[in-house]
Amino acid sequence: MADYREMWRSLGIDLESHDNLLDILGKLYGDIYLSQNKRPEGMEYLDFVVSEVHGYRIKELLDAQKVGSKVFGTFCVFVPEELIWAADGICVGLCAGAEIGKGDAEKVLPRSICPLIKSFMGFKLAHLCPYTELCDLIIGETTCDGKKKAFEIFSEFKSTYVMETPQMKREKDYDLWRNEVYKLKEKVEEVTGKEITPERLKSAIKLINDRRRALKRLNKLRREIPVPISGRDALLINQISFYDDPKRFTEKVNLLCDELEKRIERKEGVVSDKTVRVLLAGSPMALPNWKLPGVIESSGAVIVDEESCIGERNIRAMVDESGETMEELIDALVDRYMQIDCACFTPNNERIEHIIQLAKDFKVDGVIHYTLQFCDPYLVESYKVEKALEKEGIPVLRIETDYSMEDVEQLKTRIEAFVEVLR
Amino acid sequence: MKCLGIDIGSRTIKLTIMKNGKPIYMHKSLNTYDPINEVKKHLNDVEYDVMLATGYGRSLAQREFNAETVTEIKAFAVGARHLFPECRTILDIGGQDTKAISLNDAGKVVKFEMNDRCAAGTGRFLEVMAKILGYEIDEFGNAALKGDDNIQISSMCTVFAETEVISLLARGEKRENIARALHRAIAKRSSAMLKRVGVIEPVVFAGGVAQNPCMIEFLEEMLDISLVVPEDPQIVGALGAAILAGEK
Ligand code: SF4
Numbered sequence: 001m002a003d004y005r006e007m008w009r010s011l012g013i014d015l016e017s018h019d020n021l022l023d024i025l026g027k028l029y030g031d032i033y034l035s036q037n038k039r040p041e042g043m044e045y046l047d048f049v050v051s052e053v054h055g056y057r058i059k060e061l062l063d064a065q066k067v068g069s070k071v072f073g074t075f076c077v078f079v080p081e082e083l084i085w086a087a088d089g090i091c092v093g094l095c096a097g098a099e100i101g102k103g104d105a106e107k108v109l110p111r112s113i114c115p116l117i118k119s120f121m122g123f124k125l126a127h128l129c130p131y132t133e134l135c136d137l138i139i140g141e142t143t144c145d146g147k148k149k150a151f152e153i154f155s156e157f158k159s160t161y162v163m164e165t166p167q168m169k170r171e172k173d174y175d176l177w178r179n180e181v182y183k184l185k186e187k188v189e190e191v192t193g194k195e196i197t198p199e200r201l202k203s204a205i206k207l208i209n210d211r212r213r214a215l216k217r218l219n220k221l222r223r224e225i226p227v228p229i230s231g232r233d234a235l236l237i238n239q240i241s242f243y244d245d246p247k248r249f250t251e252k253v254n255l256l257c258d259e260l261e262k263r264i265e266r267k268e269g270v271v272s273d274k275t276v277r278v279l280l281a282g283s284p285m286a287l288p289n290w291k292l293p294g295v296i297e298s299s300g301a302v303i304v305d306e307e308s309c310i311g312e313r314n315i316r317a318m319v320d321e322s323g324e325t326m327e328e329l330i331d332a333l334v335d336r337y338m339q340i341d342c343a344c345f346t347p348n349n350e351r352i353e354h355i356i357q358l359a360k361d362f363k364v365d366g367v368i369h370y371t372l373q374f375c376d377p378y379l380v381e382s383y384k385v386e387k388a389l390e391k392e393g394i395p396v397l398r399i400e401t402d403y404s405m406e407d408v409e410q411l412k413t414r415i416e417a418f419v420e421v422l423r
Numbered sequence: 424m425k426c427l428g429i430d431i432g433s434r435t436i437k438l439t440i441m442k443n444g445k446p447i448y449m450h451k452s453l454n455t456y457d458p459i460n461e462v463k464k465h466l467n468d469v470e471y472d473v474m475l476a477t478g479y480g481r482s483l484a485q486r487e488f489n490a491e492t493v494t495e496i497k498a499f500a501v502g503a504r505h506l507f508p509e510c511r512t513i514l515d516i517g518g519q520d521t522k523a524i525s526l527n528d529a530g531k532v533v534k535f536e537m538n539d540r541c542a543a544g545t546g547r548f549l550e551v552m553a554k555i556l557g558y559e560i561d562e563f564g565n566a567a568l569k570g571d572d573n574i575q576i577s578s579m580c581t582v583f584a585e586t587e588v589i590s591l592l593a594r595g596e597k598r599e600n601i602a603r604a605l606h607r608a609i610a611k612r613s614s615a616m617l618k619r620v621g622v623i624e625p626v627v628f629a630g631g632v633a634q635n636p637c638m639i640e641f642l643e644e645m646l647d648i649s650l651v652v653p654e655d656p657q658i659v660g661a662l663g664a665a666i667l668a669g670e671k
């Protein structure tokens with residue numbers, strides 16, 4: 001690995017703690033990822049990206065900034081990133097999946113708040129995330145209360161722009177959102193100094209749709225029995241889609257899919273066709289939050305799909321590519337983003353329908369509903385999800401956990417017992 | 424064939440050997456900081472052909488003795504059905520966790536609930552509280568039976584409850600009344616967990632806490648049923664493990 005210390009130092013990274021973070025990450029990756037059997041060869045690219053997570057990609061972004069590009073960080077799949085790419089900007093979905101900088105975060109946040117929120121605050125306050133540091137602007141949103149209020153504090157440390165996301169899906173909510181999308185367009189134009197023309201927006205829409213298409217293709221292959229790729233690897237691919245270069249990423253995922261198709265022809269799975277298949281549904285699983293997938297897949301089950309923002313929720317709906325005028329293209333964005341079935345909406349029955357559909361399409365034996373601790377939207381909704389699944393005769397296990405490792409033994413017992421029930 | 428089942432719990436290690444469908448040996452001992460050696464000691468004393476482990480320490484046994492494993496949930500289900508073939512619901516309150524298990528007609532686990540992370544409302548909680556109030560654990564339940572229903576304990580966290588108990592003592596509250604309130608709080612929590620999986624009789628009450636008469640009384644009152652308590656409620660998991668060892 002090249003020496004990036006100078007680069008990190010110039011970004012104001014706390015080098016000592018950062019070394020520590022990379023150590024932990026490396027070890028975790030070794031335990032959870034590299035120890036797997038029969039991984040597809042195409043995962044090599046992902047291994048490379050992870051090993052260079054704070055290296056190569058950061059350098060690319062800094063180089064792009066040197067020639068005038070602007071980098072925008074987001075925390076929610078609600079932010080229409082097409083607008084950013086259309087202005088020659090770069091969008092990175094910032095992760096917040098590690099219990100790091102917790103002490104710093106708790107100086108400004110209550111202890112009982114979702115670990116994802118604590119994590120993004122912690123990364124910033126402890127100066128540990130080069131992505132956050134290099135961003136020209138962070139785009140927040142008013143989805144859940146915790147995040148909404150946390151951005152008020154976050155903005156004291158980093159320039160932040162907040163979009164208002166609606167809570168319902170009525171006519172006037174579409175109007176509100178359309179307005180917000182136009183406002184974001186202006187903001188992005190202001191920061192980048194570039195005009196977003198219909199042509200540019202159209203090609204950005206295609207760029208991001210292509211990435212969604214590749215991820216959809218990957219997920220479709222996971223419907224096969226035996227499944228050709230582990231849930232951990234598929235989750236990682238989805239996590240990396242948030243910060244890798246979209247064009248290169250799309251190519252690599254398509255190559256991987258070619259390989260998986262050959263596996264499927266040979267009826268070769270990553271695990272045996274007897275392995276219990278589960279759908280993991282719920283709160284987002286930001287990098288490097290691999291705890292639960294690691295436990296599930298070492299308990300005799302395989303995850304065949306993620307009903308989460310790092311998964312289906314991010315790739316399900318496509319933006320209509322046929323528009324020509326700015327108005328048509330923006331409307332297409334509005335329509336696409338309003339289809340997101342996040343638990344922050346009320347009512348949110350389409351999410352339940354989607355979960356049931358996924359459970360059937362992916363031929364799962366059961367659903368594990370995962371909520372981050374203190375994530376009210378998903379926690380409250382899990383009651384309805386459980387009821388609906390039980391009505392369909394689909395077994396479900398509800399798990400609420402955070403990023404710490406202290407409950408791993410209990411999780412193992414609960415998940416192994418669930419697998420025993422499904423077998 | 425001699426089938427050995429071992430339940431390596433957080434507080435105790437339980438061991439059962441079955442031959443021709445009958446238990447021929449049972450043993451219980453306290454767990455220590457070195458569970459592997461503790462288990463080794465016991466295994467040296469007995470003869471067996473196959474072995475299966477359950478409980479918190481099951482993966483240790485898998486690594487160390489190449490034992491097959493199942494979770495406590497399955498082991499308790501099988502053990503309880505062996506003792507009471509009609510059993511449909513199980514409540515197990517052990518040293519470090521509480522489980523509610525619902526079985527179908529055929530004895531298969533259909534739903535379960537478990538406390539997560541902390542030892543709130545488990546055997547360990549009772550032990551700590553008994554100590555603060557100056558009781559031995561086996562007299563704690565009887566003492567609570569003699570108490571009055573005049574106070575309530577709201578906290579189920581071991582640390583907070585301790586504070587609450589100490590302030591009650593400082594106020595001059597009688598210790599058996601406090602004991603009673605603590606029992607009621609745990610029973611409430613456990614019966615809520617049972618209700619989440621559905622209460623179908625017969626309900627078997629297992630685990631160390633099932634030896635506590637006050638817990639039985641409160642639970643029966645709250646659930647409005649009578650509980651079935653095995654002669655030795657602590658051995659149910661090891662028994663189930665021994666039966667499963669024979670099947671593997
Ligand atoms: S769960 Fe909702 S608020 Fe969170 S990232 Fe997804 S869409 Fe955004």
Ligand code: SF4
Pocket residue numbers: 114115116117143144145146147283284372374375376377378
């Ligand atoms: S995981 Fe839940 S609580 Fe946390 S930021 Fe997302 S919606 Fe909010």
